Amino acid sequence: MSALPRTGLRRPDGPAKLTGAARYSGDTPADGAAYAVLVGATVPTGRIAALHTDAARRAPGVSAVLTAEDLPEMPPGPLVQPIPMQRSQEGAIRYEGQPIAIVLAGSWERARYAAGLVRAEYADVRRAVVFDEAPDAVEREPLLSPPDETKGDVEAGLAAAHTVVSATYTTADRHHNPMEPSATYARWDGDRLTVHDSVQSIGITQLALATAFGVPFEQVRVICPFVGGGFGCKGYVWPHQLLAAAAARVTERPVKLYLTRAQMFTSCGHQPATRQTVTLGADAAGRLTALRHTSANAASRETDYAESATEASTWMYAAPAIEVRRRIRHTDRPEPTPMRAPHQGPGMFALESAMDELAYATGVDPVELRLRNEPETDPMTGLAFSSRELRACLSQASRRFGWQDRTPEPRSMRDGDELIGWGMAAATMDTFRFATTARVRLDADGSVRVECGTQEIGTGLPGVIATIVSDVLGTDPDTVEVRFGDTELPPAWMTAGSSATMGVGSAVHAAATELKEKLAGFGGRPPAAAGFLEAEATWGPEAGSDLAGRSRTYSMHTYGAVFAEVRVDEELGLVRVARCTAGYAAGRIVNPLTARSQMTGGLAWGIGQALLEKSRFDGRFGRFVSKNLAGYAVPVNADIRELDVFFVDDHDPHASRLGAKGIGELGAVGVGAAIANAVFHATGVRRRDVPMGIAEVMRAGEGRS
Known part of the structure; x- marks a missing residue:
C-alpha cells in the first residue's frame, strides 16, 4: 500500500445516522406484521408446573400466545446460546428470564400488556447457586486455549x-448496554426466510437459522444495515432470534420482536x-x-x-x-x-x-x-x-x-x-483473524462500489473500506460506495474480536488490487461494452492458524x-x-x-x-x-x-x-x-x-x- 491519509476519512455513514436516514432492524416496515413480546420465567431454577395463558389470549388485539408446544423443534446451530424454549414435559427453568411464552398482537404495546397477564406455576424451585458458592470446574471442550x-x-x-x-x-x-436493544423482524415466503436482525454476524445468523429450521442455507437471507452498538452481546444467536422466526412460521405472518431494556440484562449475555x-x-x-x-x-x-x-x-x-x-x-x-x-x-x-x-x-x-x-x-x-x-x-x-x-x-x-x-x-x-470475501466494481463514470457481507456496528468500517480502495485505485474516497449488511453479498465473518480491518480490509485490498491489474489491460478504463469492471477476492489467515485465525x-x-x-x-x-x-x-x-x-x-x-x-x-x-x-x-x-x-x-x-x-x-x-x-x-x-x-x-x- 502507498501512504495512507495522515488525518483520516470522516465516516461516510455519519450523515445518515445524524439525520435519522439510517434504518436499523427495529425500523423495518411492519405492514401486516404481528408484534411479539417474550414472557420470561420469574424463578432461576425449577420447572413449569402450569402455564396460564387464557387472560392473555383474551386481551385486546392479541392474535396468538405461543408456548413450546406450539413451536417446531429447533436443533442447535453454530454459536446458539442457549436452548430457545423448553417443552412442558420437561419444563426446566435454568435462569430467571428464560423465555416460556410469546405473545403476539397488533401493536407492541398491546403485546407487552398481554404478556404481563401470563401466569406460571413452578415446582422444584430451589435457591440459586451463586458464583462464590460454586465449585471450580474445567471446561469440557476448551474453545480458545488449554485451561x-x-x-x-x-x-x-x-x-x-x-x-x-x-x-x-x-x-x-457487567452488561453491554448498547444504545439499540436487540430487534428481529422475520418473514417466511414458503420455505424462504428473510430476517432483519441487529447482529454482529449475518453469516452466523444465517447458518444458525438454516440449521434450526432445516432449510437450505441459501434460502435464508439476513439483512442488517446498521447495528446500534453490540460490544459482543449481538455476536451469538440468542433465543429471541429463533423464536421470532418460529412464531412467524407458525402464524404464517411476519413477526417483529423487540427486547426490552430489562430483557437485555437476561436474554443476550x-x-x-x-x-x-x-x-x-x-x-x-x-x-x-x-x-x-x-x-x-x-x-x-x-x-x-x-x-x-x-x-x-x-x-x-x-x-x-x-x-x-x-x-x-x-x-x-x-x-x-x-x-x-x-x-x-x-x-x-x-x-x-x-x-x-x-x-x-x-x-x-x-x-x-x-x-x-x-x-x-x-x-x-x-x-x-x-x-x-x-x-x-x-x-x-x-x-x-x-x-x-x-x-x-x-x-x-x-x-x-x-x-x-x-x-x-x-x-x-x-x-483474531477470519476469512472474508469482497467485491470491488468500477463504473464507466468513475464511481466505485464495494460489496461485502460484513456489518457496520458503529466502528467506522465503511470509512476504512473507502480509504483502502481509494488508496489502491487512486480515486476520491467520496466516490466509493460501500454495501454491507446482507447475506446476498460476498461472505464475511463476524464483526468481533477486533478482526474486521484485518479480514474485511485485506479482502477489499486484494479485490481492489486485482481490479487495478485488470484495468491495466483495458487502458485504465472499464470496457465500453460492459460499462463496468469488477474483481472479487478472498483473504484469510495463513494455513495452520487455529479456528480463531491465531497464528x-x-x-x-x-x-x-x-x-x-x-x-x-x-x-x-x-x-x-x-x-x-x-x-x-x-x-x-x-x-x-x-x-x-x-x-x-x-x-x-x-x-x-x-x-x-x-x-x-x-x-x-x-x-x-x-x-x-x-x-x-x-x-x-x-x-x-x-x-x-x-x-x-x-x-x-x-x-x-x-x-x-x-x-x-x-x-x-x-x-x-x-x-x-x-x-x-x-x-x-x-x-x-x-x-x-x-x-x-x-x-x-x-x-x-
Whole structure:
C-alpha cells in the first residue's frame, strides 16, 4: 500500500445516522406484521408446573400466545446460546428470564400488556447457586486455549525470588448496554426466510437459522444495515432470534420482536465476574523469576463460557517459570458472552495491578519494571513476535504524560482537599483473524462500489473500506460506495474480536488490487461494452492458524500503555479521572480519525470498569437486581476529562495484507488497572476489586493500611 491519509476519512455513514436516514432492524416496515413480546420465567431454577395463558389470549388485539408446544423443534446451530424454549414435559427453568411464552398482537404495546397477564406455576424451585458458592470446574471442550499451561518450575522460581507478591483480584458482572436493544423482524415466503436482525454476524445468523429450521442455507437471507452498538452481546444467536422466526412460521405472518431494556440484562449475555490470583517472584532488580496466574469466572448451567483471563500472562513478561490455570463455576444465571475486551480486559486488570504491587515492593519504577521484563520472544512458546512495539508505547506515553514528575510515595501529591494519584498499566489483546470475501466494481463514470457481507456496528468500517480502495485505485474516497449488511453479498465473518480491518480490509485490498491489474489491460478504463469492471477476492489467515485465525508461526498481539491521573475526595469517597494518556501499537493504522475514536471510546469503557459498572446479582432470587440504566451506572460526558491518545509506528506484515491489526478491544484494556494503581498512589490503600465505588473508597479511607 502507498501512504495512507495522515488525518483520516470522516465516516461516510455519519450523515445518515445524524439525520435519522439510517434504518436499523427495529425500523423495518411492519405492514401486516404481528408484534411479539417474550414472557420470561420469574424463578432461576425449577420447572413449569402450569402455564396460564387464557387472560392473555383474551386481551385486546392479541392474535396468538405461543408456548413450546406450539413451536417446531429447533436443533442447535453454530454459536446458539442457549436452548430457545423448553417443552412442558420437561419444563426446566435454568435462569430467571428464560423465555416460556410469546405473545403476539397488533401493536407492541398491546403485546407487552398481554404478556404481563401470563401466569406460571413452578415446582422444584430451589435457591440459586451463586458464583462464590460454586465449585471450580474445567471446561469440557476448551474453545480458545488449554485451561492449564506451564513452563519451568514456578515453585523453584518463587523460592529463589528476592521479593514475592501474591494477591487476589476480582472483576464484576457487567452488561453491554448498547444504545439499540436487540430487534428481529422475520418473514417466511414458503420455505424462504428473510430476517432483519441487529447482529454482529449475518453469516452466523444465517447458518444458525438454516440449521434450526432445516432449510437450505441459501434460502435464508439476513439483512442488517446498521447495528446500534453490540460490544459482543449481538455476536451469538440468542433465543429471541429463533423464536421470532418460529412464531412467524407458525402464524404464517411476519413477526417483529423487540427486547426490552430489562430483557437485555437476561436474554443476550453479559461479562461474567472473575476471581483471579496473581503471584509474582522477582530478583532484587525486579526481574521476574516466576509468574503464576489463576482465574475462575461465573458461567451458566448450560454451557462452559470461559473468560480466558490468564492468556496474556503467557506472553506479556519474560519469566523463566510461568503457570496459568483457568476454571469456570456453573451457576444459576443467564449465559455469559464476550464483552468488549473479553479475556484480556479482566485478566490484565489483575496482572497489571500485581505488577504495580511488585514495583512498590522492589522499589523499581512501574515503567522501568515493565521495561526490565520485556521478552525477546514469546515467554511460553518461544515463538518470535510478529511485531511488538510495547517499549515505544511505554517510553512515549510516559513522556507525554509527564511521568518523570511523579513522586512515588503514596499520598505524596495533593491539590487542596483532593489527593492526586498517578498510575499506569500496559495493555495487550490477542489477534483474531477470519476469512472474508469482497467485491470491488468500477463504473464507466468513475464511481466505485464495494460489496461485502460484513456489518457496520458503529466502528467506522465503511470509512476504512473507502480509504483502502481509494488508496489502491487512486480515486476520491467520496466516490466509493460501500454495501454491507446482507447475506446476498460476498461472505464475511463476524464483526468481533477486533478482526474486521484485518479480514474485511485485506479482502477489499486484494479485490481492489486485482481490479487495478485488470484495468491495466483495458487502458485504465472499464470496457465500453460492459460499462463496468469488477474483481472479487478472498483473504484469510495463513494455513495452520487455529479456528480463531491465531497464528501458530508467530506470537501475534497488539499492545499499549495507559497512564492515568485521579483526584480522590476521601470524605466523599469520590474518585475522578482527571486525564489519561494512552499510546498503542496495533499495526498499520488505516484511518487515524476513526481509530482515535475507537481508543477514546475504549478509555471510557475502562473508566466504567474501574469506577462504575457492576451488575449486582441477588442470590436469594437468582436475578440481576437493576435491569435498567437507572441502577447500572455507565460513564457519561462529565466522567470523561482530558484524553491524549496516539499510535506508535507499527507494521505487521504477518497479520494482514495491510500490515494492520485490530484496535477495537485494545482501547478498553489496562485502563482499569492504571486507575486502580493511581488510586493506590493517591490514598495508600490498595483496591483489588473493581468497580471501586464511593462506598468502597470511603471504607478504604476509614481503615487505611
